[in-house]
Amino acid sequence: MSLVIAVESGKSLPNIEKFGTIDPFVQLKFAGSKKKTKVVDDSTDPQWNESLEFNLSDKPLTASDSVELEVYDHEKIGRNK
Ligand SMILES: [Ca+2]
Secondary structure, three states: OEEEEEEEEOOOOOOOOOOOOOOEEEEEEEOOEEEEOOOOOOOOOOEEEEEEEEEOOOOOOOOOOOEEEEEEEOOOOOOOO
16 A cells, blocks of 8 residues: 655745755655655746655555655755755
């Protein structure tokens, strides 16, 4: 069994870059594992249209399960913000 999460798009992301471009990607965290979308270069309205799949290893979902979603700006040099 697996959990599939569709990540479609982002809109009007804040431009946090003083130099360079906003290159957003989404990271999802679920049950201790992480999945990332691809990076969309230079866009504050990114379209990811990706499905990220988590393997549930036959454990049923419970009401306390949650998915954490974070949007990062990809940096070619240095840390992602
Ligand atoms: Ca960037």
